[in-house]
Amino acid sequence: MNSRSIALILGAIAWVGVAHGQAGRGRGGGLxxxxxxxxxxxxxxxxxxxxxxxxxxxxxxxxxxxxxxPVKDDAAIKAAVEKLRTAEIALATKRAEEFAKLxxxxxxxxxxxxxxxxxxxxxxxxxRGGRGGxxxxxxxxxxxxxx
Amino acid sequence: MKNRFAFxxxxxxxxxxxxxxxxxxxxxxxxRGATPDxxxxxxxxxxxxxxxxxxPTALTAAQTAAASALVGASLTLPANTADIxxxxxxxxxxxxxxxxxxxxxxxxxxxxxxxxxxxxxxxxSRxxxxxGGGRGGxxxxxxxAYYDHTGFISLFDGxxxxxxxxEEGKWDVQDGAIHRHQTLEPKNFVDFGQYHIHYNEVFSxxxxxxxxxxxxGNAGVQYRSRLESGVHxxxxxxPRAPGGGGPGGGDASGVAIPQRNVAAAxxxxxxxxxxxxxxxxxxxxxxGLLPKGPLYGNGTGHPWQVxxxxxxxxxxxxxxxxxxxxxxxxxxxxxxxxVYRLTADANGNPVKTFLGRSSDLTGPQxxxxxxxxxxxxxxxxxxxxxxxxxxxxxVIIDDDPGRRALKGIISLQLEGPQDNEVWYRNVWLKKL
Numbered sequence: 001m002n003s004r005s006i007a008l009i010l011g012a013i014a015w016v017g018v019a020h021g022q023a024g025r026g027r028g029g030g031l032x033x034x035x036x037x038x039x040x041x042x043x044x045x046x047x048x049x050x051x052x053x054x055x056x057x058x059x060x061x062x063x064x065x066x067x068x069x070p071v072k073d074d075a076a077i078k079a080a081v082e083k084l085r086t087a088e089i090a091l092a093t094k095r096a097e098e099f100a101k102l103x104x105x106x107x108x109x110x111x112x113x114x115x116x117x118x119x120x121x122x123x124x125x126x127x128r129g130g131r132g133g134x135x136x137x138x139x140x141x142x143x144x145x146x147x
Numbered sequence: 148m149k150n151r152f153a154f155x156x157x158x159x160x161x162x163x164x165x166x167x168x169x170x171x172x173x174x175x176x177x178x179r180g181a182t183p184d185x186x187x188x189x190x191x192x193x194x195x196x197x198x199x200x201x202x203p204t205a206l207t208a209a210q211t212a213a214a215s216a217l218v219g220a221s222l223t224l225p226a227n228t229a230d231i232x233x234x235x236x237x238x239x240x241x242x243x244x245x246x247x248x249x250x251x252x253x254x255x256x257x258x259x260x261x262x263x264x265x266x267x268x269x270x271x272s273r274x275x276x277x278x279g280g281g282r283g284g285x286x287x288x289x290x291x292a293y294y295d296h297t298g299f300i301s302l303f304d305g306x307x308x309x310x311x312x313x314e315e316g317k318w319d320v321q322d323g324a325i326h327r328h329q330t331l332e333p334k335n336f337v338d339f340g341q342y343h344i345h346y347n348e349v350f351s352x353x354x355x356x357x358x359x360x361x362x363x364g365n366a367g368v369q370y371r372s373r374l375e376s377g378v379h380x381x382x383x384x385x386p387r388a389p390g391g392g393g394p395g396g397g398d399a400s401g402v403a404i405p406q407r408n409v410a411a412a413x414x415x416x417x418x419x420x421x422x423x424x425x426x427x428x429x430x431x432x433x434x435g436l437l438p439k440g441p442l443y444g445n446g447t448g449h450p451w452q453v454x455x456x457x458x459x460x461x462x463x464x465x466x467x468x469x470x471x472x473x474x475x476x477x478x479x480x481x482x483x484x485x486v487y488r489l490t491a492d493a494n495g496n497p498v499k500t501f502l503g504r505s506s507d508l509t510g511p512q513x514x515x516x517x518x519x520x521x522x523x524x525x526x527x528x529x530x531x532x533x534x535x536x537x538x539x540x541x542v543i544i545d546d547d548p549g550r551r552a553l554k555g556i557i558s559l560q561l562e563g564p565q566d567n568e569v570w571y572r573n574v575w576l577k578k579l
Contacts, residue, residue, distance in 0.1 A: 068271065077243065084239065091221075096231065
């Protein structure tokens with residue numbers, strides 16, 4: 001094997017390694033220009049919201065279940081939405097408390113980082129996910145039934 | 148040694164490269180991932196969900212915006228609990244509107260021919276809530292599913308009539324479509340104005356997609372059909388049963404039109420090929436393959452006439468496009484929106500049993516006059532499903548062993564008076 005072949009192979013490995021690194025980076029991406037300490041502080045903030053986040057997830061699952069029930073139940077949907085609203089308020093309130101603590105710390109976020117945090121739904125590590133993806137698609141449902 | 152080193156390095160590179168590919172695969176959750184779905188959605192279910200679950204984007208956008216606004220309120224200092232409550236209320240209203248729209252749409256989907264079972268609902272709702280992903284997520288509207296040709300073969304190249312056979316000069320290719328402009332030429336026969344062009348292959352179970360556009364008149368897509376002219380009778384083939392009625396019967400006109408035995412034609416849809424020099428009806432008559440009279444009243448002796456199941460097409464907002472008509476057979480079998488089971492009585496006479504109506508209750512308003520329309524036909528076993536523009540138009544279970552066809556040819560047709568015109572394009576077929 002000549003040196004050129006070895007170089008080609010090593011180059012391929014290097015390329016693969018780069019690609020691997022890119023693929024493994026995930027969708028969250030972090031906050032722009034965040035220091036490791038800031039990233040950790042945001043992670044800690046979200047860890048403190050775990051209970052409220054779980055409650056929102058559970059409430060959303062319940063809403064999904066009643067939405068896709070065999071028979072449409074308006075009262076159950078309303079009740080599930082109310083439960084979700086309560087859970088969302090609890091989560092948002094807790095997040096506000098934790099965020100106030102973070103902003104009072106040395107790891108205070110910049111306006112650009114806050115905007116990125118909002119765009120990430122409050123948790124850049126988790127990414128946005130893509131709720132409600134299934135029924136996307138445009139256009140209104142058919143207006144009427146024939147025959 | 149050097150070679151062994153290179154081999155190991157290459158293996159290492161491939162191994163790493165493989166992990167990249169794996170890492171780039173979508174997550175298994177949601178949709179149809181690597182593991183087989185134990186409760187896969189049928190084609191009918193997918194179509195129904197794709198069509199009915201098309202939620203207005205304004206609703207989903209409102210929900211997304213409200214959720215973002217609430218997060219924004221929670222990340223604003225000083226904390227404003229009243230604003231958080233207001234944003235949460237706005238989000239709840241958006242959630243309610245979205246949930247109601249989804250629930251209403253889902254009820255429509257569940258009224259289709261094949262409602263989802265509880266396990267399918269669980270999977271579908273999980274995907275719906277979690278963002279779905281894979282193909283089963285039904286994230287696209289029905290057009291997306293219609294133009295997904297995965298697993299399909301194209302029967303028409305958009306440029307030539309290669310693979311297709313019809314009377315010479317009657318069909319051409321125009322703007323990427325198989326086209327006929329009706330020009331009646333009565334000579335020594337009554338020009339019944341019915342012209343076919345068939346694909347020269349026999350198919351059994353399949354899903355067929357074809358688009359059509361018609362300018363006045365009546366047309367149709369034949370499937371699981373056969374060449375029934377006597378010129379295609381194989382040597383030794385039994386004669387056609389006279390007078391119609393019963394399996395193997397057919398046209399009852401009494402005119403000595405040369406037609407094949409129906410059962411033999413169903414069993415051997417293409418029959419005996421025409422001699423290579425026979426390109427037109429006149430050729431066939433001149434060669435003595437067809438008698439010179441009496442005048443053929445309905446064209447069933449025409450060498451390119453195709454008989455059997457037909458997805459019927461009418462250029463009329465009140466027409467019966469999408470119905471099932473069986474030419475030279477049981478006639479109108481199912482009108483739009485109807486579900487029928489076909490059987491035979493003890494004497495072999497055909498029996499139609501009305502099973503109900505498709506929940507789509509499809510009507511002529513779904514036919515797009517003067518535009519391209521999308522046909523989908525599913526023929527599987529003894530079940531036939533007609534869909535037009537994403538809606539189920541009729542379903543037939545053919546349990547009549549003497550008349551049903553479990554295989555046959557596909558043919559495009561135009562009939563009717565002068566100046567009728569039809570175009571067919573994007574002919575795709577998937578063998579099932």
